[in-house]
Every structure is written in C-alpha cells, then in structure tokens.
Amino acid sequence: MNYNRPEETIRIDWLTVIIYILIVSFGAMNIYSANSTIDHTFVFDLSMEYGKQFLWIGVTAIIVFLILIVDPKFFNFSGYGIYVIVIVMLLVLLGTGVINKGAQAWFKIGSFKLQPSEFAKYATSLALAKFLGTFDVKFAGKKNIAICFGIILLPMALTLAQNDTGSALVFVSFFLVLYREGFSGWYLVIGLYLATLFVFTILFPSLYLILVILIICATVFYFFKKYNQMLWLTLIVFFSSAIFILSVDFIFAKLLQPHQQQRILVTLNQDVAEYYPRKAKEFSLFKIDANRKDKKASKRDYSYNVRQSKISIGAGQWFGNGFNNGTQTKAQLVPEQHTDFIFCTVGEEYGFVGSTTFVLVYLFFIGRLYYMAERQKNDFARVYGYCTASVIFFHFFVNVGMALGVLPVIGIPLPFMSYGGSSLFSFSMMLFTFLKLDANRVNEVSSVY
Amino acid sequence: MEKSSKLLVFFIVLTVIGVIFITRLFFLQIVDTSNYYKALAYGSNEITIYPARGTIVDRYGKLLVYNDAVYDLMAVPQKIKNIDKLRLCNVLQIDTNEFNQRIKKASKYNTREASIIYKSLPFNIYSQLQEIIYEYPAFFIETKIDRRYNINGAAHLLGYMGEVSEKQLQVEKYYKPGDIKGVSGMEKSYELYLRGIKGKKIVLVDKFSKQQGSFAGGKFDSLPTAGQNLIASIDLNLQEYGEQLMKNKFGSIVAIEPATGEVLAIVNSPNYDPNVLVGQSRNRNFSALLLDPRKPLFNRALKAPYPPGSTFKTVQALIGLQEGVLTPDTKYPCHGGYHMGSLTVGCHPHASPLDLEHSIQQSCNAYYCFVYRSILDNPAYNSVQDAYLKWTQYLNSFGIGIKTEIDLPEESPGIVKKTQYFERVFGKNWRSSNVISLSIGQGEIGLTPLQMVNVATVIANRGYYYTPHVVKAIGDEKILLEQYKIKHKAMINIAYYDSVIAGMARVCKPGGTAGRTGIEGITICAKTGTAQNPHGAHHSIFIAFAPRDNPKIAIAVVVENGGYGAEYAGPIANLMIERYLATDKTITSRKDMLDRMLNSNLVGSSVYDAPKPDSTLRKPLLPLTAKP
Structure with missing residues (x-):
C-alpha cells in the first residue's frame, strides 16, 4: 500500500x-x-x-x-x-x-x-x-x-x-x-461496590456494617417486593456482602503486604498503631493479632x-x-x-x-x-x-x-x-x-x- | 446498551474524576493554607548573615576592641570518600588516629550534616588548608566572627560577650539560639549600637540540609548592616598606667574629665585580660574567674560602696556653707578630737582652732563634727529629721545615694540611709549625736569610687556635673547621646566653692595631709580619706582634681587596706594626674613614688594570677590606630 x-x-x-x-x-x-x-x-x-x-x-x-x-x-x-x-x-x-x-x-x-x-x-x-x-x-x-x-x-x-x-x-x-x-457493566459496578465495602470495613466495625446492609436490603425488598425475584436478589446481595465483609480482615491482614496495608490505612487517615488492636476486639472469622x-x-x-x-x-x-x-x-x-x-x-x-x-x-x-x-x-x-x-x-x-x-x-x-x-x-x-x-x-x- | 452510548459512559467517568481532582486541588491549594506555610518551613532555610560588630577605640583613636574572623574546619562525614588522609592530617598537625576519631564523633552526631572537625584553626594551619581544601569536597571552612581586645586589662569597662539565654530569646526577637551578645561592660550597654542589623539569605535546602541555591532569586534576601563603631572616652595610656599602679593592690581608680563627664580611666583590681573570655577556653576561664575568692569579675568602681572617710568633709563643708551655718572664717577648736558627754570622735594632733580652709588641709575631725551638728540642729528646720532629709537632698545633688546613670551596667547607688532607718535604730526622736560619725564620712554612708570622683568633679566644676559616660561618640556621625549633654547642678552656690578648693589645694603641699605626694608644677586640689574598715586595715582613699583653674581631670582612688589616704591612694592619684596632664607620657618627676607604688604588695600571698588568653589568638590585622 x-x-x-x-x-x-x-x-x-x-x-x-x-x-x-x-x-x-x-x-x-x-x-x-x-x-x-x-x-x-x-x-x-x-x-x-x-x-x-x-x-x-x-x-x-x-x-x-x-x-x-x-x-x-x-x-x-x-x-x-x-x-x-x-x-x-x-x-x-x-x-x-x-x-x-x-x-x-x-x-x-x-x-x-x-x-x-x-x-x-x-x-x-x-x-x-x-x-x-x-x-x-x-x-x-x-x-x-x-x-x-x-x-x-x-x-x-x-x-x-x-x-x-x-x-x-x-x-x-x-x-x-x-x-x-x-x-456487563454490572461487573464493574459490583467491583466498585466491593471496593467501597472494603474501605468501609476498615473504617467501621464489621458487625455494624452488616447490620446496615441488612437494613438496606430489607428496605429495598419491602418497597420492591412486587418484583418476582426480589427476595432472592436481596438475600444474595446481603449474604455475599456479609461474607465479603467478614473476609476483608483476612484479605487485608494476610493477602496484602505490610507496606500495602499501611498505605491503605494512611490514605484512609487511620492510625496504623491503633488499627490492629481495634480490629482484634471485633467479631471476626479471622483472628487478628492485636500486638502485631x-x-x-x-x-x-x-x-x-x-x-x-x-x-x-x-x-x-x-x-x-x-x-x-x-x-x-x-x-x-x-x-x-x-x-x-x-x-x-x-x-x-x-x-x-x-x-x-x-x-x-x-x-x-x-x-x-x-x-x-x-x-x-x-x-x-x-x-x-x-x-x-x-x-x-x-x-x-x-x-x-x-x-x-x-x-x-x-x-x-x-x-x-x-x-x-x-x-x-x-x-x-x-x-x-x-x-x-x-x-x-x-x-x-x-x-x- | 448501545455501543456509542458506552462512549458517553467513559466521558462521564472522565468528567467525574476531573471534578474530584479539581475539587481536591482546590482544597489542598486554596482552602488549606497550612500546606503553604509547612512548605516554607520545610524547604527553605533562612541563613542569617551576621554583621560585623562595631569596634571600640579610645579617645585618641587607639584600637581597644575589634573583630577577628575565626575559621572552623567543617566536614560532612557521609561524603568523605577516597581522601588523602595523611596529607590533610599533616596540614592539621594531628595524627591519623585523632583525625579518625574526630570524623567518627562527627558521623555519630549526624552523617549527613556538617560538623566541626577542627575548631578555631590557627592562622598558619588555616592558610595552608586554603590551598588544599578544594581537593576535599566533603570539607569546608566556615567563617565566624569573634571579639578581640587590644588591651590586656580594662575588662570590667569593656565587658565580655556571652550566649543569649533562653529567657532573653523570648523577650528579644532579634536574637536566635546560639547568638552571642554583650553581657557586661560596654559590650552590654552599647549592644544596640554595636550589634548592627543582621542580614538574611533565604536558601533552599534539600532533605540533607544541603543548600540548593537562593529562594526566589534572592528577592527576600538582605545584606547585613555593620554595627556602629564607638569612640570611648577612655585614655588607653592612662588606663594601662592605672592598672600598673594598682598591681598587687585591691581597689579602684576612676578618672573623669570634669568639663564633659567623660570617664578617662576606670581601673579595677583585681583585673583580668578580656581576651581570656573569647575563643576556645572561654568557658573554662569564665568559671575560674567566677569561682575565684578574690572576685576578679566584680566591678568595684561601680558596685562597691566604701565609706568615703575624710574625703566627705569637702561635701560637709559645702553643705554647711550653703545652709548658712558655716562661713569660711568659722573656727572650731580641736583638742585631740570632738568631745560631747561620753562621745568622743578622735583627731590627730594639729594646731587649734582652725578655719575652714585649714580644716580641710589638716582634715580635722572635730571641725566637721561641729559643722555636721550645726547642719542637723539648724533651728531653721523643725527637727533633726527634717534637717537630715534636706542634707540627703544635698547629697543626691552630688550624685551620692543615687545612681549616677553612667553608661555601664549594674551600678550601685551607694549607701545613704533614710530617716526611717535611724528611727528604727535610735528611736523616733534620734538626735544629731547619734549620727555624728557621718560628719567624717564614716558609718551609715557608702560611696562607690565613681560617686567619689563625681564629688571631685562637682567641686572642680564649681557646682555641676555631667552624667559620667565612657563613650564619647557613636558611629560615623559621632553622636553623643542626649543624656550626657545635661548639666546636673549641685545645690551649692558657686560662691561657696572657693574656700573649699583653697583648702584642697593645700592638701598636697607641705603641711597638708598628703604633703609629700605633690607633683612639681601642678596645683592638685585633693582630699585624703581613711575609711575605717571593720575587717582589717583602713582603706586608703583620695579624691582630687587638677589643675586648680580650668581642671582637666578629676580622680578618685580607693586602695583597700592601704592605710591612710596619703599612703597609697594619694600617690596613685597624683601619679595618674601627672601622667594625664604631661605631654611626655614616659617620664615622671616622682620616680621614688612610682617605684614605691609598683613594688608594693598589699595582698600578700594572694597575689592575683589571672588566667592567660589562648595562645592561638592572632594579633589584629587592622591598623591599631583609627581616626578619632
């Protein structure tokens, strides 16, 4: 050519x-x-x-x-x-x-x-x-x-x-x-949703967060229950969210390297020295060493x-x-x-x-x-x-x-x-x-x- | 979803992120100004450029105090790599072990910051180092300014420098930690003039405090303004002569030019070399001086009140004349002293009765007991207390009992008691006989040598004095401060001085109390004094001025434990007067007297052996004589 x-x-x-x-x-x-x-x-x-x-x-x-x-x-x-x-x-x-x-x-x-x-x-x-x-x-x-x-x-x-x-x-x-x-754009939305949950779990106690999600799911279900699969949808959203929240500690403390953990905590304006003892006190599937x-x-x-x-x-x-x-x-x-x-x-x-x-x-x-x-x-x-x-x-x-x-x-x-x-x-x-x-x-x- | 509308989703995401970033930028850069100030503090270093401190010359322009640059060898330990260590050590005249240790010590402190490796380089090392330093990039020479004194005495007059204390740092914003300022003497009282105005240079520094050039092209930099030079009223020659004469004696000499109030000499003994309080050995020497039981740091001339003894009779006579209780022809008898009931004030044998002039010549104690009692018991006043109050007002007008406000720090007002004091001691209705010792300058009265010379000045001037001052002129404009142009009048009519001065003129002539101390060709008007000292031998005191007409010098000398006024203080004062008035400063007509003074020792075994200054201090490079 x-x-x-x-x-x-x-x-x-x-x-x-x-x-x-x-x-x-x-x-x-x-x-x-x-x-x-x-x-x-x-x-x-x-x-x-x-x-x-x-x-x-x-x-x-x-x-x-x-x-x-x-x-x-x-x-x-x-x-x-x-x-x-x-x-x-x-x-x-x-x-x-x-x-x-x-x-x-x-x-x-x-x-x-x-x-x-x-x-x-x-x-x-x-x-x-x-x-x-x-x-x-x-x-x-x-x-x-x-x-x-x-x-x-x-x-x-x-x-x-x-x-x-x-x-x-x-x-x-x-x-x-x-x-x-x-x-599907939904996958990107789900990705964003999980990232948000991740951040919120670091900032707030896991159980409170699960409670808040339960309330939101229940409210959504109440208003939109006329749709057929709403019950299943809200249940799936709630349980998967809850499981994700409970596994955040594991992802964060085990899968991420210490400097990555620190960088995330710093960005979220969290006190690194104060984070682990605080998280150790909360309910968690994964045991966090308070004295790490x-x-x-x-x-x-x-x-x-x-x-x-x-x-x-x-x-x-x-x-x-x-x-x-x-x-x-x-x-x-x-x-x-x-x-x-x-x-x-x-x-x-x-x-x-x-x-x-x-x-x-x-x-x-x-x-x-x-x-x-x-x-x-x-x-x-x-x-x-x-x-x-x-x-x-x-x-x-x-x-x-x-x-x-x-x-x-x-x-x-x-x-x-x-x-x-x-x-x-x-x-x-x-x-x-x-x-x-x-x-x-x-x-x-x-x-x- | 349509594919083209997916592009719209991308555009929306880009827009949202743009909004987030710009909002964040707005917050960081515009709303939160703290970042801006943090950056100023982090990234720049304000380097102070110290001005040259003003020099001090004597009244004839001879250099007294100057600055010398001192050089410290600095090094950044981290950067020391592959150097010819042996060569550097040879130049520094230290062995490699010592060198290694210093580097180790420096790197222990901070490997990235420059530390002193060799403080105050001696000049020969400095000049050799200058030739090779470029081969040692980790090393550099830092210049600092240090004070040097071209005289090995007059320490109390010139004063010394010291680091600014934390307390002062809070009060005076001019100073920064580590700055030095005048702490005593002229260095302190003229600090504002001597220190000049600091310059500053704002340089950018990196994380290792290494300079990275000037900030904003030097827009905020300023040059230092050198301190103002001072012309002291001191006569260096006279000062040094006085210090020689006071050797092996404790005491003080103060000499003033009566017509101006300019202090010509201010000698303290024991004294020390001001050069011992500069340089490397300053701290060691300072504590040695401070702990010395002979108190070499104590400024006797300004701070030690002595009973004036018989020199006080001149003041008593003048007050008596002014009060009208005494005339030049008044005669009082003396039969070995003043007797009143059980009270006796003794006196040495002399002709009796005496008139005023001869009472000064002979220093008759009885005469002044009569005079003082007539002052206090003057019927013009309601009570002795009122008369005493008036008397103290007279004293104050001579500068007695108040500070003279000389331009040197830490002056004592001397001792003049208030009537309340006597009320406490003798009861409410105390009488003139209670304070009879004051008539001859003993008891509840104390004058500093400076106040004594001020009395001589008032008499020499026939009724006034200028506030004594040690600085004749400040700066290039040669300014004399306004407060030294004010005439302070004594409360004595000019007519009354003649007979007192006539009496004083007889003192150093045969027949006077200091008859053997006179100087051929000079009419010295003087008064001897012998202050009784409960702790030992009498203090020898002498006040004088000369010549009689148009006096050029007034002087007061106190020699502790020197016995009668004519024994030590008299000869020293007269030798000083001779030296000051003579055109040839090398000869004296009283070689006998001079030798006796130089060879005498009144302190016995406690001869004062002052610390020696650093041998590395250089002689001044400046011309020794500036234009006065």
Whole structure:
C-alpha cells in the first residue's frame, strides 16, 4: 500500500500529537525542576536523570518515526508475536531480573535498566485487539471470554509475581475495554461496590456494617417486593456482602503486604498503631493479632511521602512558585518526585490554575483517545484504541489520585510525564501505534471483509 | 446498551474524576493554607548573615576592641570518600588516629550534616588548608566572627560577650539560639549600637540540609548592616598606667574629665585580660574567674560602696556653707578630737582652732563634727529629721545615694540611709549625736569610687556635673547621646566653692595631709580619706582634681587596706594626674613614688594570677590606630 503513504501523514490526528508533545515537554520541564540541583544545571547533563530524559525523548522520536513508517498491518500481524516475546521476557525476569525498590522488574543492559512490564501493556493491548479483531470473534461465549481473561491475567500474574503490584494493577484497566466490547457493566459496578465495602470495613466495625446492609436490603425488598425475584436478589446481595465483609480482615491482614496495608490505612487517615488492636476486639472469622508490630509501623513513616506530596501541591496556592522555583521541589523533599510523584511539581510550581489546566488538558487528551477509538472502522483498531486510552486513563487516575492523597500510594508513572525510558517508550509506542491505525482507518473497507 | 452510548459512559467517568481532582486541588491549594506555610518551613532555610560588630577605640583613636574572623574546619562525614588522609592530617598537625576519631564523633552526631572537625584553626594551619581544601569536597571552612581586645586589662569597662539565654530569646526577637551578645561592660550597654542589623539569605535546602541555591532569586534576601563603631572616652595610656599602679593592690581608680563627664580611666583590681573570655577556653576561664575568692569579675568602681572617710568633709563643708551655718572664717577648736558627754570622735594632733580652709588641709575631725551638728540642729528646720532629709537632698545633688546613670551596667547607688532607718535604730526622736560619725564620712554612708570622683568633679566644676559616660561618640556621625549633654547642678552656690578648693589645694603641699605626694608644677586640689574598715586595715582613699583653674581631670582612688589616704591612694592619684596632664607620657618627676607604688604588695600571698588568653589568638590585622 505504498501508493497512499504520503497522504497518511496528513491524516495523522495532529491535535493528539500536539497535546502529546506539550505533555512530554511539560514533563521534561518538571523533571528538570525536581531533579536538577545547584551543582547540576546543564540541561543535557547525562549524569542526571533530567539529562537522561532528554536522551529518552530523542530515542522516542526515532521509535515514533519507525512506527509511523511501518505498514499498519504489521501491528495486527505481529500482535501475538510481540505478546509471546514479552511473556517470555517476564518469565526470564522472574529468575534473573534486577531487584529495584522491592520489585524484580528490571533487565540491566549496561548502565540502563529496562522494565518489560511497561511493554507488557503494549503487548497485551495488541494481543487483545488481535483476538477480538479476528473475524467472527466477539466477546461472547465461554471460550472467547476465557481467552480474553487469559490474555489479560497472564502478564498480570507474572508482574504480580515480580512483586510489582502497581504495574500488575494496571491490567485492571483492560476490563474497561471488555466493558466496551460487551462485558456487563454490572461487573464493574459490583467491583466498585466491593471496593467501597472494603474501605468501609476498615473504617467501621464489621458487625455494624452488616447490620446496615441488612437494613438496606430489607428496605429495598419491602418497597420492591412486587418484583418476582426480589427476595432472592436481596438475600444474595446481603449474604455475599456479609461474607465479603467478614473476609476483608483476612484479605487485608494476610493477602496484602505490610507496606500495602499501611498505605491503605494512611490514605484512609487511620492510625496504623491503633488499627490492629481495634480490629482484634471485633467479631471476626479471622483472628487478628492485636500486638502485631511491623518494624516501621508508625503512621509517620508511611504517611511521609503522601504528607510531603500534599504539602508540595498545597504550597502552590493559586499560581504556584513558577518554573524551577518550588521550594519543596528544589529541596527534593518528596521521594520519587521526578518519577511517580511528578504531579507534585506541577502542583507546587504552577499552582491551582496550572494544575487544573493540566488535569483538564490530560482528561481532554484521554477523552480524545476514546473518541478516536470509537470512530475506528475495524475491530482491531477500535479494541486497540480503547486499550491505549484505558491504560493511560488508569495510570493518570491512580497516579494523580495518589499524589493528591485520595488513593493509596501505588507506584505507577504518570504517562509522558514521569521520568523513565521504559515508560516513555512503551506509552509512546502505544499511542503512536494507535495514531498510525487511526490515520489508516479510511483505507480499511470495514471490519467485515 | 448501545455501543456509542458506552462512549458517553467513559466521558462521564472522565468528567467525574476531573471534578474530584479539581475539587481536591482546590482544597489542598486554596482552602488549606497550612500546606503553604509547612512548605516554607520545610524547604527553605533562612541563613542569617551576621554583621560585623562595631569596634571600640579610645579617645585618641587607639584600637581597644575589634573583630577577628575565626575559621572552623567543617566536614560532612557521609561524603568523605577516597581522601588523602595523611596529607590533610599533616596540614592539621594531628595524627591519623585523632583525625579518625574526630570524623567518627562527627558521623555519630549526624552523617549527613556538617560538623566541626577542627575548631578555631590557627592562622598558619588555616592558610595552608586554603590551598588544599578544594581537593576535599566533603570539607569546608566556615567563617565566624569573634571579639578581640587590644588591651590586656580594662575588662570590667569593656565587658565580655556571652550566649543569649533562653529567657532573653523570648523577650528579644532579634536574637536566635546560639547568638552571642554583650553581657557586661560596654559590650552590654552599647549592644544596640554595636550589634548592627543582621542580614538574611533565604536558601533552599534539600532533605540533607544541603543548600540548593537562593529562594526566589534572592528577592527576600538582605545584606547585613555593620554595627556602629564607638569612640570611648577612655585614655588607653592612662588606663594601662592605672592598672600598673594598682598591681598587687585591691581597689579602684576612676578618672573623669570634669568639663564633659567623660570617664578617662576606670581601673579595677583585681583585673583580668578580656581576651581570656573569647575563643576556645572561654568557658573554662569564665568559671575560674567566677569561682575565684578574690572576685576578679566584680566591678568595684561601680558596685562597691566604701565609706568615703575624710574625703566627705569637702561635701560637709559645702553643705554647711550653703545652709548658712558655716562661713569660711568659722573656727572650731580641736583638742585631740570632738568631745560631747561620753562621745568622743578622735583627731590627730594639729594646731587649734582652725578655719575652714585649714580644716580641710589638716582634715580635722572635730571641725566637721561641729559643722555636721550645726547642719542637723539648724533651728531653721523643725527637727533633726527634717534637717537630715534636706542634707540627703544635698547629697543626691552630688550624685551620692543615687545612681549616677553612667553608661555601664549594674551600678550601685551607694549607701545613704533614710530617716526611717535611724528611727528604727535610735528611736523616733534620734538626735544629731547619734549620727555624728557621718560628719567624717564614716558609718551609715557608702560611696562607690565613681560617686567619689563625681564629688571631685562637682567641686572642680564649681557646682555641676555631667552624667559620667565612657563613650564619647557613636558611629560615623559621632553622636553623643542626649543624656550626657545635661548639666546636673549641685545645690551649692558657686560662691561657696572657693574656700573649699583653697583648702584642697593645700592638701598636697607641705603641711597638708598628703604633703609629700605633690607633683612639681601642678596645683592638685585633693582630699585624703581613711575609711575605717571593720575587717582589717583602713582603706586608703583620695579624691582630687587638677589643675586648680580650668581642671582637666578629676580622680578618685580607693586602695583597700592601704592605710591612710596619703599612703597609697594619694600617690596613685597624683601619679595618674601627672601622667594625664604631661605631654611626655614616659617620664615622671616622682620616680621614688612610682617605684614605691609598683613594688608594693598589699595582698600578700594572694597575689592575683589571672588566667592567660589562648595562645592561638592572632594579633589584629587592622591598623591599631583609627581616626578619632
């Protein structure tokens, strides 16, 4: 299809590209601000991370160029291949990866580290799109649904096995894609309901909570008893809720690691030292050790990052301190500020006006991706577009939510903003693959051949 | 659900999250301002830039007090890596063991923060270190300012510096913990002028307290303003001479220029070198001084009230004349003293009767018993008590019994009792005979050496004094504080001084009580005093001024346990006067007297051996003489 290549570039969605360039440049500015010190101010200083980021941006430009000249059919064709390669990489990592920040998630190549889990999202998107884009395959029927779940859960499990919980959670975003493709919205609602119950169980005594749910179910049944299956429905809701509530203690205290427990408690503004003795007194199927003590189990330790993050953002007030002038930022008081907590820099240096503008532009960007995904003419491109938008959206939601202290600390980067070669490469690859597919959409006859 | 309406669900979710985030941002950034202030406190360090403290020169511009930079070698233990330890130790002149120990101690305190590795680097080490320090990135030299005194005496006058106490920190916002301020002497009383205005620099610091450049481009920074220099009224030469003369004696000398109230010398003995209270050995030396039973820190000139003894007769005579109970020609007999019933105030043998002038020359006790009784029993007053009250008012007008308000801290008002005191002791209707000892300056009266010299000043000026002060001028504008321009008038008519001064002029001439202490060519008007001391030998006291016309210097000398006024205080006062008035400060016409004073020892075995200052203190780099 060489004959129509010159026109393709024109059909690239330039608005998205411009927003992308704006976000990447703004990210580099913020990394410079958070990472440069009085001794290191030269912009391309490769001994500093802000300097390396410029290198990554340069490499990204090459990758983007390569993606744009590749025939769009390549992505559909190689979808499974890339997926397999990444799965193999993740498996190899389990034995040989470099452990960094508690997770065995990096390959070390020279002095640079590569994080395959970043590319796993790309590979999973391609594989899921390829599967759902196959002629006559829909998200229906036990076999197809199982394959879709398998495609998503396999890399998720491997990432989890590397102890990289944050990256593993990102795969949850693919369920948004499945929702678009026919997965019932009720499952997402149930997920949200369980999450809410989980939070409430931590905050309030389990038995009171069960009592409240009983009252609600009884009330609902009373008013809607004219419907046939209302009795069964309310009974199922009540008992499953009650069982879930009683098992929250087990999930929380046994399945989650201590630092994860602490992060959740800190986000919910609970005193870590006070939580376990309080819970031990309550009725529970699972015995909680009232005297359990983690080595660093003080609220202060675990809340430090969030506290500093909130202070940084709060320090910005209306208009912020201006570029490279954030006091918290320059003092490097927020750990991981140039990576996962990059939003603090936005908050401190550009204030409420700047942060709000940033949030709006970013949400517009994501919304634009969803809009573009919906306008695709073939299933592969549409599913892939929804994957791209959802992964970026999930990252944005969790990352900014964590910096603002409304979500527990989950270490995942803010796409196109946070420092890191792997994440910049993988998100850019994802985005531009989609832009390439989008540019080519007019050449596609239809999803039905 | 239609597929296109699912896109709407996505848009709704995006909108809801946008609303949540922006609301949260609004709360964090706009509503909750506490984050803003926390950030200010966390991320920036306000570094105080200390101004240079004002220097002090003497009345002729000779440097008395100056600043010296002291250098501490600092190190951040965490950053010490791969250094040429041997070379550094060689420069520091310590062995590697000692060096390792200091680093260990520093890292024990805090590995990330800079600690002192070598305090107050000696200058030779400092200059060598300057050449190699760039090779040791973990090390740096911090400059601090310390006080130096270009005189090894006058400690009570100049005072010393000390760390600001917690109590003061709460009262005075200027100071921060660890700041030093003047705690005594001029350093204390002129603190406001000497200290200058601090500058500040707001720097951003990282989590390791490492500086990360200035905040907001230095918009909130300010430069320090140096403290104001002081010109003291002290004559350094005279001061040092006085200290030599007082060697091995306890007591005090205060000299004043009568026409201005400027203090020319203020000598205390025992004394100490003010340089012992700076630098590394300050604390050790301070406790040594504080615990010394001879009280070298005690400022006798301002704080010790002595009975003025016979020097008080000059005041009695003037009050008598003013009250009209005495004329210059009044004669009183003396037969070995003053007798009244069982009461006897003894007197040495001399011609009798005497008139006023000769009563001062001879220091007749009986004469002043008559004078004082006539003052107290003056029929113009209803009672002795009323007359006594009036008498104390006269004393106050001489600066006796009240503080002179000299510009030095912790002055004693001396002792002048109220009538109520005598009522308690002698009953309601006490009589003049009860307080007869006051007539000759004994008993319930005490004057500090400063008050004694003030009496001499009033007589020298024929009726007035300016508040004594040790600072002639402040700052570049050479300001004299307003309170030192006010003339305080004694309640004695100018006409009455002549006969008293005539009597005082005879004292240092043959036939006077200090007849053998006179100086050729100078008319010294003086009065000897011998204060009875219940604890031992009499105190030798002397007040004087010279020359008789247009006096240039008034002086009071107290030598504890020095016997008669003419024995020690007289010679010292006259030698001081000679030195001050002479154009050539190296010769004296009374070599015999000078030698006797220098070689005498009144303190026996308790000769005061003051602490020695740090040997590492450098000599001043500044020119020693500034323009007065």
